[in-house]
Amino acid sequence: MFDGVMTHSTWAAFRAAEPEFAGSVQHRFERYRHHVLATLRKDGSPRLTGLEVNFRFGELWLGMMLGSRKAQDLQRDPRFALHANPGADDSMDGGDVRISGRAIEVTEPAEKARFTQEVKPPEPYHLFRVELTEVVRTSVEGDELVVRHWGPGGPVRTRRRR
Template sequence: MATWQEIEKDAPEFAERVRDRFAAGIHKTIATLRADGSPRISGSELEIKDGEVTLGMMADSLKLRDVRRDPRIAVHSPTLDPPKEGEWLGDAKLAGRVVEIAAPTEGAQPDGNYFRIDVTEVALTYVGKPADHLVIESWREGVGWRRTTRK
């Protein structure tokens, strides 16, 4: 698994575009696994800063129970409607495993639980130029950055 810093070093322009997509809004969607293995989606806030992807969870939340049982997680950037005119910047996703960390020195909730995500994969999807194809850029652990298109 990789830190965000490793992805930034391996594919800096891609990492910057992904970070921008996640910064486009406050609320992200995360997926965790319930005890029976079915997926659970929840809203969350997330930060990509100082070479790490971090997030917090409220004590006794269902998603906290999920990640303590199974640390695998997937996160989707805020979804913004494409503009009527101009370029749609796309959606970003990442997946990996959460690792519990100490509370941040500023802004921490007294009963919050904090995590960094050790990243296994990242994807950025957007409409190409001309707007007749989809572009999928991805980074995978052990593979690195790739770009593919689909019509």
């Protein structure tokens, strides 16, 4: 929320506005292949599923199998939350990272073809481009819990707690 109105941002705009924070978040997602996506079912209850993410062309992308429940959820209601894999040893090295926003399905053949030049998903598939509403990174620094929060139209806010 910004001034009472939900706003959205592209990954490129986020990276331009907050390059250091965006870089740390992207690095955290790129450390592991699989992450957890939360979508909304028809009845409004949450659905959690595994997912791979891609950062390409200045955007964050979500690809999924054709007809998957998570794709159907996003087609019906594009709101989502994406949580980074905690790591193989559960150390949360690099912090706990979460992104929320809207997933916009890409159906134009030229744009999908551009995406598949470097990434070869199993065909056919759904492709979604992410519009951010919130990025949060929680970490432990020394004896403090540090929460960094960014939303479109504002700077990163940092809260520290002992």
